[in-house]
Amino acid sequence: MGATGEFDVVVVGAGVLGCAVAARLSATTARVCVIEAERDVAEHASKGNAGIAVSYYGPPGIQQTELINASWPHWEDLTGRLQVPYRRIGAVMVATDDVQAERLEHTRDEIHACGVRAEMLDGADARRLEPLITPHCVAAISMPDEGVIDPMRLTVAYARLAAHNGVAFRFGERVTRIDHDDDGRTSIATHVGTRLRARFVVNAAGVATGVISELAGGETLHCWPRKGQYVVLDRSFGERLSKIVFSTHLPDTKGSNVVPTTHGSVLLGPTATDHDDADDRTTDTATITEIRRLAALLVPATADAPAIRAFAANRPAGDEAHRLRVDTIVPNLVHVTDRSAGVSLSPAAAERVWELLRGAGLDAREWADAAATLPRVAMLRTAADPRPLIAADPRYGQVVCVCEQVSAAEIDAALSSPIPAVSVDGVRKRCGAMYGRCQGALCMAGISFMTALHTGTGPSDVLHTSRGSLGSGR
Amino acid sequence: MSTRVVVGAGPSGLGCAQALIAHGPVVVVDRIPVTGGSAGWDHPVIRQVTRRLTERGVEWRLGVTAMRWSAPELHVIGVDGSAQLRTDPLFFAGGCRARTAVECGINGERPAGVIPATVAEHLLTTRQRLWERPVVVGSGPWADRLKHALTDGGIPYQQVQVASTDQLTIRGTERVTSLALTSIGGSERSIGCDAVILADGAVPVRNAIGAIDDAAARVVFVQPVPSGDVNERIEAGRRIVTAWLAAHRPGGSS
Numbered sequence A: 001m002g003a004t005g006e007f008d009v010v011v012v013g014a015g016v017l018g019c020a021v022a023a024r025l026s027a028t029t030a031r032v033c034v035i036e037a038e039r040d041v042a043e044h045a046s047k048g049n050a051g052i053a054v055s056y057y058g059p060p061g062i063q064q065t066e067l068i069n070a071s072w073p074h075w076e077d078l079t080g081r082l083q084v085p086y087r088r089i090g091a092v093m094v095a096t097d098d099v100q101a102e103r104l105e106h107t108r109d110e111i112h113a114c115g116v117r118a119e120m121l122d123g124a125d126a127r128r129l130e131p132l133i134t135p136h137c138v139a140a141i142s143m144p145d146e147g148v149i150d151p152m153r154l155t156v157a158y159a160r161l162a163a164h165n166g167v168a169f170r171f172g173e174r175v176t177r178i179d180h181d182d183d184g185r186t187s188i189a190t191h192v193g194t195r196l197r198a199r200f201v202v203n204a205a206g207v208a209t210g211v212i213s214e215l216a217g218g219e220t221l222h223c224w225p226r227k228g229q230y231v232v233l234d235r236s237f238g239e240r241l242s243k244i245v246f247s248t249h250l251p252d253t254k255g256s257n258v259v260p261t262t263h264g265s266v267l268l269g270p271t272a273t274d275h276d277d278a279d280d281r282t283t284d285t286a287t288i289t290e291i292r293r294l295a296a297l298l299v300p301a302t303a304d305a306p307a308i309r310a311f312a313a314n315r316p317a318g319d320e321a322h323r324l325r326v327d328t329i330v331p332n333l334v335h336v337t338d339r340s341a342g343v344s345l346s347p348a349a350a351e352r353v354w355e356l357l358r359g360a361g362l363d364a365r366e367w368a369d370a371a372a373t374l375p376r377v378a379m380l381r382t383a384a385d386p387r388p389l390i391a392a393d394p395r396y397g398q399v400v401c402v403c404e405q406v407s408a409a410e411i412d413a414a415l416s417s418p419i420p421a422v423s424v425d426g427v428r429k430r431c432g433a434m435y436g437r438c439q440g441a442l443c444m445a446g447i448s449f450m451t452a453l454h455t456g457t458g459p460s461d462v463l464h465t466s467r468g469s470l471g472s473g474r
Numbered sequence B: 001m002s003t004r005v006v007v008g009a010g011p012s013g014l015g016c017a018q019a020l021i022a023h024g025p026v027v028v029v030d031r032i033p034v035t036g037g038s039a040g041w042d043h044p045v046i047r048q049v050t051r052r053l054t055e056r057g058v059e060w061r062l063g064v065t066a067m068r069w070s071a072p073e074l075h076v077i078g079v080d081g082s083a084q085l086r087t088d089p090l091f092f093a094g095g096c097r098a099r100t101a102v103e104c105g106i107n108g109e110r111p112a113g114v115i116p117a118t119v120a121e122h123l124l125t126t127r128q129r130l131w132e133r134p135v136v137v138g139s140g141p142w143a144d145r146l147k148h149a150l151t152d153g154g155i156p157y158q159q160v161q162v163a164s165t166d167q168l169t170i171r172g173t174e175r176v177t178s179l180a181l182t183s184i185g186g187s188e189r190s191i192g193c194d195a196v197i198l199a200d201g202a203v204p205v206r207n208a209i210g211a212i213d214d215a216a217a218r219v220v221f222v223q224p225v226p227s228g229d230v231n232e233r234i235e236a237g238r239r240i241v242t243a244w245l246a247a248h249r250p251g252g253s254s
Helices: A016-026 A063-082 A098-113 A123-129 A151-164 A206-215 A285-298 A300-304 A342-359 A386-392 A408-416 A424-431 A444-455 B011-021 B044-055 B117-124 B141-152 B230-247
Strands: A004-012 A032-036 A091-095 A119-122 A139-143 A147-149 A168-171 A175-180 A186-190 A195-203 A223-233 A244-247 A257-260 A266-269 A307-318 A322-326 A333-338 A399-401 A463-465 B004-007 B026-030 B059-062 B064-070 B073-078 B081-086 B090-092 B114-116 B134-137 B158-160 B166-171 B178-183 B188-192 B195-198 B219-221
Touching: A004 A016, A004 A186, A016 A032, A016 A151, A016 A333, A016 A342, A032 A151, A032 A195, A063 A147, A063 A151, A063 A322, A063 A342, A091 A098, A091 A123, A098 A119, A098 A139, A119 A123, A123 A139, A151 A168, A151 A342, A151 A424, A175 A206, A195 A206, A195 A342, A206 A223, A206 A307, A206 A333, A223 A285, A244 A285, A257 A285, A266 A285, A285 A300, A285 A307, A307 A333, A322 A342, A333 A342, A386 B073, A386 B081, A399 A408, A399 A444, A408 A424, A408 A444, A424 A444, A424 A463, A444 A463, A444 B117, B004 B011, B011 B026, B011 B044, B011 B090, B011 B230, B026 B064, B044 B230, B114 B117, B117 B141, B117 B195, B134 B141, B219 B230
Parallel strands: A004 A032, A004 A195, A032 A168, A091 A244, A195 A333, B004 B026, B004 B090, B026 B059, B090 B219, B114 B195, B134 B158, B134 B195
Antiparallel strands: A091 A139, A119 A139, A175 A186, A186 A195, A223 A266, A223 A307, A244 A257, A257 A266, A322 A333, B064 B073, B073 B081, B166 B178, B178 B188
């Protein structure tokens, strides 16, 4: 017999948008519950992206651009409060022939029309800004307001703030029924027997957006997975690259990019392949080879940089690339989805959802005493001086992940903070252990042991990923 | 005679210390609080060699991690704080590991149950029956060790080589269900499994910033491919350093 509960808002989906909405609503008097089918936040597109917080993505005059514009200036403040790695390093969009150069002029004009900074450069100036850019660069746009962010830690931080302020989270529960009751509330049932009732439902289910809308009797929303494959390059190369390097945006594609990450590595990609299996996150050699070929056209030095990992994630593509509105059939259902810019517009999207809910009749107001910051969990790797950290907590002196210099203190925090890691991979998402060049060869045994201790499991049934255990018994 | 610092107290590092201690003070640093590395602290040869080196005056800094090398200073940290150790050159005996999935060109999903050999080995020491039909991918020191450990544990396994003629692809969404081998000609065979153990080759471990590349300044990398015999591994480390000493004798050939 599952749990029951009455809420003002139920949010379906704990990706970056669902968690951002939960965080925003947690600063109000609304009672909120987040339901997530996986056992952790950020298990799909929100963990498998390039980690760019864009200042520009599309043309002016559309809601997506408004939300990006309302978000990008505030990242330093938000990430400072939420303890999320972020750097506004700027980007250079590179043209390697005259056709692309002409296209760049249009793009530059469009960026200006959005009210965002962009400056045309010639090849020489582009290479002064970022020396690793190809000598074949004939023109470029400098975009100083682009930044890189850790999307997994951002999502976890939103969720932690929400939880701290009283939002309930239910993990590992798939919504199976949505019924509208006579009193204006909506009943939501999950596959483990939980039955919740809410005044409003926020559909932040990513690739499953269409499924949730259908269950709710809402609009028929065509959604499908768009796979993006990525290659991660070693941090020894990451040290040398200071700017995000974009390929020229063409009418049919945003192209493939070279992106320094907040970890210090470099991401190449993504590709974009529409398909029909949301569980298919396979990588293949032909695509990885092509990613590396395209990257080398922008930054030739990537060709010699060792790859440490390849991965794939499915973006929520659909008949609408961006959707943030009240359903036209079901008046207490709000959809929030973005195919590519979810991270980038999450702060403003959350604000907009709150406005829409109020406009639709949500009886709630701001809650002045809500927390707006998270406690600091220092990172050994980036500490200017580790001694005070170690003096305050000797576990900062125990380096568990040597490739990424992650200490036992941080791993313990990942396992014991609100919205804790419940799997070995969950530890990776929160503190970066096992992310580096040895991919856990040196530290995963110790981390699986620590995870088992915290989750009351053993070597066989401790969760490796959120979906499967290390041993095969479970 | 100035102090020389060795990073790594496994067999190679112990061999380094043996070669160096005759020529001056030696400090051995290891992030693990015991000596022995992948040979294990309780191996009789490790215990004996460690004892002998202690008698000869080697200073052990165990549970201390080498973080950054900026010649001639090695920045280390431990639970007691941090320190800068001066040495020239640095002797880095950080050991080896098996190749990662990307290094082996393995594609596919990333479900639960795809595990580095070093991790599988540790987990098997718990003596729990973790898997019913694992596949050991690759050949080399870790493949041999895993095969041994699995046989000891009564766990039947299959072994698959990493070869340029076959593309290996991991299948399974929640946990691994099979490993597919696709030949260049396109024919595919599939091995059902409940774990894939990445055990190919031996790649030197490099984690101290500034001592990552082979070309790093003033570092002597002492990371021979590990053989199965502890004495051989210690000897291999000793030989490398002895040769370096001979080539860098004051007034010598270098």
